[in-house]
Amino acid sequence: MASRPKATILDIAREAGVSKSTVSLVLQGSGLIRPETALKVRKAIEDVGYVYNRGAANLRKAHSNVIGMVINDLTNPFFAELAVGMERVFQSAGIVPFIANTAENPVRQEEVLKSLMEQGVAGLIVSPARGTTPGAFRRLETAGVPVVFAMRRLPDSRIPVIAPDNHRGAYLAAAHLIGKGHRRLAFFGGTSDLVVYQERLGGFREACETLGIARRDVLVVEGETSRRGGIACLETALAMPEPPTAALCFNDAVAFGVMLALRKRGLEPGADFAVVGFDDVVEAEHYMPALTSVSVDTAGLGERAAHVMLKMIQSRTTRAEDHIGAVNLVVRESCGPDRRTQNRPAGMGDAA
Amino acid sequence: MASRPKATILDIAREAGVSKSTVSLVLQGSGLIRPETALKVRKAIEDVGYVYNRGAANLRKAHSNVIGMVINDLTNPFFAELAVGMERVFQSAGIVPFIANTAENPVRQEEVLKSLMEQGVAGLIVSPARGTTPGAFRRLETAGVPVVFAMRRLPDSRIPVIAPDNHRGAYLAAAHLIGKGHRRLAFFGGTSDLVVYQERLGGFREACETLGIARRDVLVVEGETSRRGGIACLETALAMPEPPTAALCFNDAVAFGVMLALRKRGLEPGADFAVVGFDDVVEAEHYMPALTSVSVDTAGLGERAAHVMLKMIQSRTTRAEDHIGAVNLVVRESCGPDRRTQNRPAGMGDAA
DNA sequence: TCCTATAAATGGAACGTTCCAATAAATCAA
DNA sequence: TTGATTTATTGGAACGTTCCATTTATAGGA
Numbered sequence A, B: 001m002a003s004r005p006k007a008t009i010l011d012i013a014r015e016a017g018v019s020k021s022t023v024s025l026v027l028q029g030s031g032l033i034r035p036e037t038a039l040k041v042r043k044a045i046e047d048v049g050y051v052y053n054r055g056a057a058n059l060r061k062a063h064s065n066v067i068g069m070v071i072n073d074l075t076n077p078f079f080a081e082l083a084v085g086m087e088r089v090f091q092s093a094g095i096v097p098f099i100a101n102t103a104e105n106p107v108r109q110e111e112v113l114k115s116l117m118e119q120g121v122a123g124l125i126v127s128p129a130r131g132t133t134p135g136a137f138r139r140l141e142t143a144g145v146p147v148v149f150a151m152r153r154l155p156d157s158r159i160p161v162i163a164p165d166n167h168r169g170a171y172l173a174a175a176h177l178i179g180k181g182h183r184r185l186a187f188f189g190g191t192s193d194l195v196v197y198q199e200r201l202g203g204f205r206e207a208c209e210t211l212g213i214a215r216r217d218v219l220v221v222e223g224e225t226s227r228r229g230g231i232a233c234l235e236t237a238l239a240m241p242e243p244p245t246a247a248l249c250f251n252d253a254v255a256f257g258v259m260l261a262l263r264k265r266g267l268e269p270g271a272d273f274a275v276v277g278f279d280d281v282v283e284a285e286h287y288m289p290a291l292t293s294v295s296v297d298t299a300g301l302g303e304r305a306a307h308v309m310l311k312m313i314q315s316r317t318t319r320a321e322d323h324i325g326a327v328n329l330v331v332r333e334s335c336g337p338d339r340r341t342q343n344r345p346a347g348m349g350d351a352a
Numbered sequence C: 001t002c003c004t005a006t007a008a009a010t011g012g013a014a015c016g017t018t019c020c021a022a023t024a025a026a027t028c029a030a
Numbered sequence D: 001t002t003g004a005t006t007t008a009t010t011g012g013a014a015c016g017t018t019c020c021a022t023t024t025a026t027a028g029g030a
Helices: A009-016 A020-027 A035-048 A054-061 A077-092 A106-118 A134-143 A166-179 A195-210 A227-238 A252-264 A282-286 A298-314 B009-016 B020-027 B035-048 B054-061 B077-092 B106-118 B134-143 B166-179 B195-210 B227-238 B252-264 B282-286 B298-314
Strands: A067-071 A097-101 A123-126 A147-150 A161-164 A185-188 A218-221 A246-249 A274-279 A292-295 A323-325 A328-330 B067-071 B097-101 B123-126 B147-150 B161-164 B185-188 B218-221 B246-249 B274-279 B292-295 B323-325 B328-330
Touching (some): A009 A035, A020 A035, A077 A097, A077 A282, A077 A298, A077 B097, A097 A106, A147 A298, A161 A166, A166 A246, A166 A274, A195 A218, A218 A227, A227 A252, A298 A323, B009 B035, B077 B097, B077 B282, B097 B106, B123 B298, B134 B147, B185 B252, B218 B227, B252 B274
Parallel strands (some): A123 A147, A185 A218, B123 B147, B161 B323, B185 B246, B274 B292
16 A cells, blocks of 8 residues: 555666666657667566656656646536537647636636646646736746637737637627517626627627617626526516517527526517527537527637647747637527528437 | 746745745745745745746655546536536645546546656546446556545445445435336436446336336336437337336436437427436526436535545545445426426526 | 777766755853 | 854755767678
8 A cells, every 4th residue: 555665767777677768768759779678668667567757857858748728617518518629639649638627716717827837837728717817827928838718818918819709600690680570689698897798799789780770779788607697687688668579698508597587487488589599509409499509619619729729839939820710600499480490400319 | 938948946046145945945835934034035936937846846745736637528517516516625725636538438548547647646536437447547556646436436446436325316216206106117328337327227126126116117228328318218218119108317418318309209208208317417407397306416526525535645545435425306397297296496586 | 800880778967846964143041 | 151052044965857978789881
């Protein structure tokens, strides 16, 4: 149980009758070593139960192979999808990304960033917590650690951003609702301290203006970006003298909450009140009714972010182009009484 | 941009006019240093933009403060909840846990474990991937790294396990269904290579036997532990000559799939076919109809696992007691036509 | 045969910390 | 004043790697 002092390359060297340098070379897969020697060394490695000490190695090598992923809300499946996309590309690059959750808490985020820096990360992909102060990433910048923002951005920072075209997505969604004949629209959920919020709300507003919806007929209700937030938003909206007949929600979680609240009131989402989500998480398709949502190709954005990160590390730069991902509206059943236009859920159960 | 060579304690020492040892002591918050000296040093640390090199420190200190969390499926909200529970306790211990996803892939799991070991983790909380080979954790054991299994266990290993009482949970659920008058029951989803599966199925079977359900009236359909798996299970079951009228699902994801498939066939979950889930993820309560499920207090188990881990590290042992968490059946709307017994979703929207 | 070129293996310094043992300074008892 | 004790500070040797500069072995060319 009480583990003996752990083996080092010197133990291996002794065991295999070679020098530590040779062992090091073998460990790095250098071609300079004679195959038979390499084999002998590898056997010794196995025998002594050696585990590589990356900390010691990093002491010489300047930068590690650890990439950190800092996520603001792990319980939102949306971010899990993002993470999965990133992992796909890191995996094929032989890198294991470490994920850390900040739970939307800037203080926690500071701790997490500090810890990752101390660990000597090679780069960081971050979806910053709400309320992140402008200076939070100064440390990283002065240390020259490559950072990429995913999905969210900070008001004015030079850090590259990988995000969907929020403005356009919201525009499309609003235009769709207006096209369905809705004249009193609402935007539900989110808070104005988020840049994403500004973008989505901006697209929504632009559509309303362009397509002739009077200013007083658009209602904006801020709220938590969760089911609970959606429920609250709907209650607020329906309490108005002239309530809206359709809503674009900040994200799918809010939309689910809205649909739930509608049902609670005996209203049918889609028929009695149109709701559109944003992000198109996997659940959207499986909801009842299936949720119309703005698809942002989450996993694709994750992959993109990972690629950008890899390139930054490789070229030792801390700069990169922003990348705005294409979006498209996936029309399902939750957005208006006209059901002729609905998409079928992607090929499952059709044979039954 | 091209970061100057990063500052070390020697730079700080020079800047503050003290020795490196003094700086080191300050960094560790030692009381041996005169407050004014400490202040001077701290100022220098700020000035040179120093970041602590934990790798170098670990070279001397033998054990790090990194704890790894290895999770088999990050996209299952269930595991996110588990992670959140653990984070709560680690946070208050000043530890930032690193999460890594294995995506239910044993090969990936090997890589992840290797990487974490090389990083010099102080301990590991693992929910092992399906198909993990018995030897996968031998390395960790010989290295003396404390490991705790969460939710899942391996057939015969001495590694402590934190998990819910699967047998009892399944028993309760089955008994409930039988109490509702169901006589032909099914168990949906999961595969027999999982110990959890054996446990849950075991409880289910015991209830059936004890409460007088004939062997030929219980149907077991293995399948993926996902929505998709649930859909498939239902299709299979309904194709039988005498299909079941109720099912206990391996987990909530499967249950959601089953409900979806029922709807697709024009059947109403709850009224036409009773379905019970397992895990009681947050969505269960918000589903339509709300899902009856076995609640396992996921976050609580996460906390427990973290506590056990902390204790193991502290006492330098690799052994600990198993911990089997209490479960209880949360009856909602998805399990039978008798709606008088249903629970109300926890206090939201009641005022409307 | 000797010389050169290439291949394979090696010793030692460095990386940024910690911590022990030692020193220097300050305080106290006599 | 001196010596003993306490309080602050410090130098140096680790820790486990990498990598440069060397050395040693092997092969090829004349």
